[in-house]
Amino acid sequence: MTDVIPPGIELRSVKQLDDILPAYRGTPIELMLRYHNLGEPCPPSGGTPVLLVSMCMDHRKELRVPNEFAYVLRSAGGNLRDSEFEVSYAVAVGGVSTIALLAHTDCGMAHVSAKGARFVDGLVRRAGWTRADAEQHFADAASRYEIGDATQFIAAEAQRLRARYPKLLIAPFLYAVEDDTLAQVVSGMGRAAS
DSSP: OOSOOOTTOEEEEOSSGGGSOGGGTTSHHHHHHHHHTSOOOOOSOOSSOOEEEEEEOOTTOOOOOOTTSEEEEEEGGGOOTTOHHHHHHHHHTTOOOEEEEEEETTOTTTTGGGGHHHHHHHIIIIIOOOHHHHHHHHHHHHHHHOOOSHHHHHHHHHHHHHHHSTTSEEEEEEEETTTTEEEEEEOSOSTTOO
16 A cells, blocks of 8 residues: 555554454454455345445445445545435435445545646536636535545544444445555544454
């Protein structure tokens, strides 16, 4: 993983079953890690979703889990700030009690504010926008989507969601686009800090 890890946050890889944090054992998080990182065969169907996964819309990531195992929300940077209704629906109606938050290395939303000129030029050339409309669109939205450091963002997002949904197991991860593995993010915030 090439991103710099902020102070107070640790990444724990999962290369064998014993690497899974104790707080995740016997939960849908353990199953997700077994399927994705450890390559255990997926059953043909999970039957009923047991997990909500939030991950970035980035095209370089594919989570290996059984069909029907999880609700998956994809958004820029894996940011759920504008998606709480979907989260609440998956919990209240869908019955999930576990959320996996996946940020990833080399995320375009980490420093999106620095990409203003490219964003504006792209909308003008590819979408037919006027330069003024494209500039206004970027000015109105970029700060809402900027996540900064991906690892720090996902640890803070886990803390925010744990306060909002205190009965749920909420687990933050960093997805390495370099090797398609998930690392557990440990920051001392909440149930997974063991």
